[in-house]
Every structure is written in C-alpha cells, then in structure tokens.
Amino acid sequence: MRLLRAYTWLVVAWLTLPIVVMIAFGFNDTPGRYNQTWDGFTLKWYGRVFALDDLTRALWISLGIALASMLLAGALGTGIGYALGRFRFRGSGVVNLLMFATMSSPELVMGASLLTLFVSAGVGLGPVTITIAHVMFSISFVAVVVRARVLTLDRSLEEAAADLGASPWTTFWRVTFPLILPAVGSGMLLAFALSIDDFVVTNFTAGTTTTFPLWIWGATRIGLPPQVNVMGTLIFLVGVLIAVVGSVRARRQ
Amino acid sequence: MRRRLTPYLLVLPGGLWLLLFFVVPMVTMLSLSLQEGDIVSGYVFTGHWQTYADVLVNYRVQLVRSLVYGAIATVVLIVAAFPVAYWIAFHGGRRKASYLFLLLLPFFVSFVLRTISWRYVLTDEGILLGPLKDAGLLPDDFHILGTPTAVILGLVYNFLPFMVLPIYVALERIDPRVVEAARDLYAGPVVAFRKVVLPLALPGVFAGVLMTFVPASSDYVNSAVLGSSSTAMIGQVIQSQYLTSSNYPAASALSFTLMAVLLIGVFAYARALGTEDVMKVAAR
Numbered sequence A: 001m002r003l004l005r006a007y008t009w010l011v012v013a014w015l016t017l018p019i020v021v022m023i024a025f026g027f028n029d030t031p032g033r034y035n036q037t038w039d040g041f042t043l044k045w046y047g048r049v050f051a052l053d054d055l056t057r058a059l060w061i062s063l064g065i066a067l068a069s070m071l072l073a074g075a076l077g078t079g080i081g082y083a084l085g086r087f088r089f090r091g092s093g094v095v096n097l098l099m100f101a102t103m104s105s106p107e108l109v110m111g112a113s114l115l116t117l118f119v120s121a122g123v124g125l126g127p128v129t130i131t132i133a134h135v136m137f138s139i140s141f142v143a144v145v146v147r148a149r150v151l152t153l154d155r156s157l158e159e160a161a162a163d164l165g166a167s168p169w170t171t172f173w174r175v176t177f178p179l180i181l182p183a184v185g186s187g188m189l190l191a192f193a194l195s196i197d198d199f200v201v202t203n204f205t206a207g208t209t210t211t212f213p214l215w216i217w218g219a220t221r222i223g224l225p226p227q228v229n230v231m232g233t234l235i236f237l238v239g240v241l242i243a244v245v246g247s248v249r250a251r252r253q
Numbered sequence B: 001m002r003r004r005l006t007p008y009l010l011v012l013p014g015g016l017w018l019l020l021f022f023v024v025p026m027v028t029m030l031s032l033s034l035q036e037g038d039i040v041s042g043y044v045f046t047g048h049w050q051t052y053a054d055v056l057v058n059y060r061v062q063l064v065r066s067l068v069y070g071a072i073a074t075v076v077l078i079v080a081a082f083p084v085a086y087w088i089a090f091h092g093g094r095r096k097a098s099y100l101f102l103l104l105l106p107f108f109v110s111f112v113l114r115t116i117s118w119r120y121v122l123t124d125e126g127i128l129l130g131p132l133k134d135a136g137l138l139p140d141d142f143h144i145l146g147t148p149t150a151v152i153l154g155l156v157y158n159f160l161p162f163m164v165l166p167i168y169v170a171l172e173r174i175d176p177r178v179v180e181a182a183r184d185l186y187a188g189p190v191v192a193f194r195k196v197v198l199p200l201a202l203p204g205v206f207a208g209v210l211m212t213f214v215p216a217s218s219d220y221v222n223s224a225v226l227g228s229s230s231t232a233m234i235g236q237v238i239q240s241q242y243l244t245s246s247n248y249p250a251a252s253a254l255s256f257t258l259m260a261v262l263l264i265g266v267f268a269y270a271r272a273l274g275t276e277d278v279m280k281v282a283a284r
Helices: A002-025 A053-086 A092-104 A107-120 A127-151 A155-163 A168-197 A200-205 A212-219 A226-252 B002-033 B050-058 B060-091 B093-108 B111-122 B129-134 B148-172 B176-184 B189-217 B221-226 B234-243 B248-273 B275-283
Strands: B035-038 B042-045
Touching (some): A002 B093, A002 B111, A002 B148, A053 A127, A053 A168, A053 A212, A053 A226, A053 B002, A092 A127, A107 B234, A107 B248, A127 A168, A127 A200, A127 B002, A155 A168, A168 A226, A200 B234, A212 B111, A226 B093, B002 B035, B002 B248, B035 B248, B050 B060, B050 B248, B060 B093, B060 B189, B060 B234, B060 B248, B093 B148, B111 B148, B111 B221, B148 B189, B148 B221, B176 B189, B221 B234
Antiparallel strands (some): B035 B042
16 A cells, blocks of 8 residues: 555656646746756746747737637536536437537547638638637536536425525526536636647637747747746646635535 | 427527537538648539548558557556556545645646646756766666657656546445455455456546547647657648648548547447446546
8 A cells, every 4th residue: 555655646746747847947047048957046037927028918818718718618508508407308419419529529630620611611710710619629518517516406496496486587597596606617717727728729720829828839949938937837826726715615615 | 388498598509609610610621621622722522532542541650650659658547547546546535635636736737838848857968867867877878758658658647637537436436345345255455456446447447548548649749749750640740731731631631530540449449348338438
C-alpha cells in the first residue's frame, strides 16, 4: 500500500511538473524572448503583463468568445438537459445519440467539417464562426450536467407548489429553476473552460482571428515571451479558486 | 396539447444548432471529399472516389502511425492510471475528492501551453536532462524531444485524467465487503484482486479507453510540439492540407477516413464487449 501511495504522489508530481515550470518561468529575469533558461528571479513581467498588444488582444478575444459561448450553450444546453431529464418523448433517443456523437467525435474532424461548411457557404471566418463552433461542442456537456440534476430532483416540491395553486410557469421559475440553478452554473462554467482552452476546433474556424491559445501556438517557433507564463499563471489561479470555492460551497449545502 | 409540445420546444433550439453545425458540416465534408476542382474556380461534385485511394496511398504511413501511437498511449494509460485510481478509491479515505482534484490540476492550464511546458522540461539541456547529463548518467548526445517517446509521453500526460476518472468511478462502487468475502473464502490477495476487483473495474477501463483512444490518435498538438517530421501524425497532415495547401477534397477525404477508422474501431470494440455495457457507459 505504501508503494501505491508513493506511486500516486509520483504521478501527481509528474502531472504538476509542467505547471510548476510554467509558473516559475513567469518570474524569470530573462533578457530576450527565449525564456528557456533560468536567469534569476523578477516580478517585472507581472508589471508588464499587458505590454504586448497583440497578445492582450488575443486574450480579450478569447474571453469574449468564451463568455458568449457560455451564455448561448448554457441556454440551449439547459433546454435539452431539462427536456431529457423531465419528459419522455418520441425522438429523445435521437437527441441522446446526437449528443453522444458530438462528445465522442474527434475535435479535429468537427473543426475540419465546420471549415468545409463555412467555406462552401461562403461565410467569412472570424469570432462569430469560432463562437458557433464552441457553442456546438459545449451544448452536450451542459445538457448532460443539467439532465443529471433534473433526474435526481424531488418532484414532491413541485407538486406542493402546484397544490398551493401555482401555475406550471410559476412553479418552474419559483421552484424548479432555483433547484437546477447550481447544475446550470457548473455546466456554464464547463462551457467557458472548454471554450477558452480550445485550440483544435478554433484553429480551423478562426481565419485570421487570433485567440489566446492560437497566439501561443503561433509564437512557439520564435519563443514564448514571459507574459504568456504570467497570463497562464493568472488563469490557472482564477480557475483553481473558482473550483475550490465552488466545491466548498457545495459541501456546505 | 401544450404539455406535449413542451419537450420539443425545449429541445428545438439546441437540437437545431447541433443539426446545423454538427450533422450538416459532416455531410458537406463527405460531399466535398467526392468533388473535384480548386478553391479559385470552385468545386464540382463528380463522385470522385479516386481521392480516397490517393490519400490512402500517400498518407498511409501517418495514418497507421497515429493509430499505433494512440494504441500505445492507451495501453500505457491503463497501466499508469489503474494503480492511482485503485489507491484513491480504496485508500483515499476522506480526502478522495482532494486527490482527484490534484489529478485535474493540469486542466486549469491551456492545453497548448502545458504541452509547450513539457517541451521546456524535456529539452536537451533542460531541467530534467541537463542535470542527468552533468552527472554523467546519460550520454551527452541523448535527446528525447523529436522522438516517438516524447510524443507518446505527451499524449499520456494530456489524457491521464480521462483514464483515471472512469476507472476510479468503477472501483469506488465496489462494496469492500465483496472483497472481504472473497478473502474469507480463502482467496489470496492476488486471486481476490483478479477474480473480484478486476472484473468489476473493467467497465471503467472500457470507458477510459473510449475517452482516450479517439482523441489521442487524432491529436496533432503533441506530435507538432514534442515530435519531429518523423513522428508526424495524421492530424498534422489534415491540418496542413486544409489550412496551408487548401486542398479541400483531399483533406476532407482524409478526415473522413480517420473518422471512419476510429468509428469502426469503437464499434468493433463495443461489439466485442457487448453494446449494452458501452452504451451504459456512454450514457453516463
């Protein structure tokens, strides 16, 4: 058992090693763009985090797309998840199959096929096509999370509301919706995370638009500036903070 | 009447979105792969199956290589992930969730960025190989970047959580009393593991394989960042055919071939294990 325990910690260390490297090199006092060797500790990159205009713009574009796709996928996915969790209806099997297909298809093929659609239809590539693509692959994840919550819902609460004279509409918004809201929230966070991190599908649907991952990809050959490490570190910290706060709050309930 | 329409109205917007931007593009891609022409003068549908034969001849090496790398990565993932999932499920105690969270930490760093971070770690005079070479443990000309090992290591790194989690879920559900019963009936620890724990964990392993093999063999970020031209995978070919050469029919034929091969693989796998189990796993 001690061997297994040591092995598990070794795997954790292995998984976190690149993260540690990324964070460390954000504090590296490197003279040029080749941020690969350690030249001493500095905080100056945190002061100059927004010094590279095109990188900053890429980050804002990524955040904008992630926000838009979170809201759209949140709304559309919640509709599907609620319908699948609550109602039995003809065609629900097709919807399930479609969701399974989008979740298990290679990203590469989804990106490539969207590109062929946009090219055939003569649609110009840009932030809009990226958002369309991100919403497409996020819907199913939101729907799955919401459906799981709806299935475990205690229906007697809704019946009680109905018995007390609430209309179906009122019952939904005053009783059901607050109960599924945490699931909608985590589904939307998931959609945000999927969107801001996406590289493969974005690469196919971006045209000349540059998102944060695409900018990093383009800069790899000439060397990544420390600002990328700083932004990566900040995104990492915010993500971890949200996850920790979320799980602590969930445990308290 | 209104009640019966409700589920359809709820499903409609999202369903249309998936239809328009998932199903229709796939059909468009299939159709484009059978067309001839070029990007300037346009494409005409000619039912040109020859494109498929051509790309299969030209890019067979990369296609086979991708499947082989994907398969090796998947096997390594099972072996690497099982002990971790086992230890957390049976010995994680009250801190199981915290351990799982630690395993998920890489997901809070952008996929491209963490793969590039690996390159820093593995670079010839970097923090890993540098000290080992200085200590004389490795020859000076030893390198790992650009080799298949580096690419497979990257794949294993990026998909490890997708293998640990399903195995963990399967193991977590095992009632410890079942294992105790086996021990009471004079099964040794090895026999108890092989006859009780392993069969109950298999659905988790199957789910893990489904979740890792397809993305690993169609990945092109790891081979582009950590590999070299001799490790080029099919994803890189498809990407450059689309975005650099704008050879849409060939690129579409290649993507469709990849998708077909992976789908056939997944379905054959599902058949071999019984569709029931796989659908159950998929439904989760």
